[in-house]
Amino acid sequence: MKQSAFCGQHQAIKNTFLVDTENRDLASSSVCEISREREREMRVVGLTGGIASGKSTVSNLFKSEGLPVVDADVVARDVVRKGTGGWKKVVKAFGNDILLENGEIDRACLGQIVFTDPAKRQLLNRLLAPHISSGIFWEVLKLWIKGSKVIILDIPLLFEVKMDRRTSPVIVVWVDHETQINRLMARDGISEEEANNKINAQMELDLKKTKADIIIDNSGTIEETKLQFEKVLSQVNRPLTWKEYARSRDGIFWIFTSTVVGVLALHKHLP
Numbered sequence: 554m555k556q557s558a559f560c561g562q563h564q565a566i567k568n569t570f571l572v573d574t575e576n577r578d579l580a581s582s583s584v585c586e587i588s589r590e591r592e593r594e595m596r597v598v599g600l601t602g603g604i605a606s607g608k609s610t611v612s613n614l615f616k617s618e619g620l621p622v623v624d625a626d627v628v629a630r631d632v633v634r635k636g637t638g639g640w641k642k643v644v645k646a647f648g649n650d651i652l653l654e655n656g657e658i659d660r661a662c663l664g665q666i667v668f669t670d671p672a673k674r675q676l677l678n679r680l681l682a683p684h685i686s687s688g689i690f691w692e693v694l695k696l697w698i699k700g701s702k703v704i705i706l707d708i709p710l711l712f713e714v715k716m717d718r719r720t721s722p723v724i725v726v727w728v729d730h731e732t733q734i735n736r737l738m739a740r741d742g743i744s745e746e747e748a749n750n751k752i753n754a755q756m757e758l759d760l761k762k763t764k765a766d767i768i769i770d771n772s773g774t775i776e777e778t779k780l781q782f783e784k785v786l787s788q789v790n791r792p793l794t795w796k797e798y799a800r801s802r803d804g805i806f807w808i809f810t811s812t813v814v815g816v817l818a819l820h821k822h823l824p
């Protein structure tokens with residue numbers, strides 16, 4: 554569907570130039586129309602990395618520049634608030650023992666279960682996938698309606714759920730393993746073993762680095778990261794490429810469909 558829409562559009566653009574090359578006014582007005590249309594399109598940038606590699610730190614830099622960020626972790630939290638459909642499914646599958654006194658999910662407790670048991674993690678992923686994907690879809694849709702030209706999708710499992718194919722460019726926030734462990738232990742107040750369990754639940758960060766369009770090395774100071782960010786910002790704000798334009802023509806529905814498919818495939822691809 555997506556491909557044929559793109560091919561049809563591409564052919565129409567090609568025809569404009571092939572058939573009307575003698576008629577410069579007509580040709581240039583077509584180009585103007587295309588340019589005006591391009592103004593309404595948007596770039597969906599993928600931001601990912603490993604756990605505690607610094608995605609939120611970088612996404613905060615984007616926010617401070619006025620760029621909207623859709624944070625998959627925030628969406629994932631919203632879909633399991635007490636009484637929601639996601640909450641009901643999780644409680645049914647994992648029992649009342651994972652609940653706090655106020656009825657909300659005890660995230661630390663559920664985390665301990667799923668980060669030490671791949672089968673339980675897959676189960677949780679499977680239960681929440683449709684809720685997370687539709688949550689992301691609505692957030693993107695709202696921004697699209699508002700006319701946002703560039704949207705940052707902060708998705709920790711971007712590669713695992715194959716959403717990297719739908720975002721461009723893909724930015725990976727990388728840190729060396731030792732720094733990652735230390736920051737994770739310090740931030741979450743957990744042991745080295747627990748930190749390793751969380752890290753091992755994801756695709757290797759070094760592998761993610763090889764798949765990136767843009768790498769931000771966050772192993773140094775925040776100031777060093779900010780310097781790299783300045784360059785990344787200009788790349789992210791550059792005019793849309795034809796590929797991005799074609800992609801975003803019917804992008805909103807494409808993103809939704811691929812998010813659903815990708816997240817549903819999650820349990821098959823995660824360790």
Ligand SMILES: CC(C)(COP(=O)(O)OP(=O)(O)OC[C@H]1O[C@@H](n2cnc3c(N)ncnc32)[C@H](O)[C@@H]1O)[C@@H](O)C(=O)NCCC(=O)NCCS
Pocket residue numbers: 603604605625626629660661663664667674677678681685708709710754755823
């Ligand atoms: C396991 C849960 C309850 C732990 O909650 P907690 O508040 O302690 O952590 P938080 O949600 O802030 O996630 C922290 C980080 O853990 C990593 N992580 C979260 N879920 C997963 C997962 N299923 N597999 C691998 N890594 C994960 C991500 O890097 C994320 O940034 C929670 O992460 C959860 O519900 N996960 C399943 C939903 C999911 O896949 N979220 C990721 C968004 S794509």
Ligand SMILES: Nc1ncnc2c1ncn2[C@@H]1O[C@H](COP(=O)(O)OP(=O)(O)OP(=O)(O)O)[C@@H](O)[C@H]1O
Pocket residue numbers: 602603604605606607608609610611626709736737740771772773774775778
């Ligand atoms: N350059 C840096 N120097 C020192 N500390 C940092 C740096 N970048 C991030 N941190 C710290 O490391 C921790 C992890 O960073 P952050 O929360 O941004 O990672 P994340 O990738 O968003 O994590 P998660 O995957 O859990 O969502 C935080 O405590 C943060 O303050």
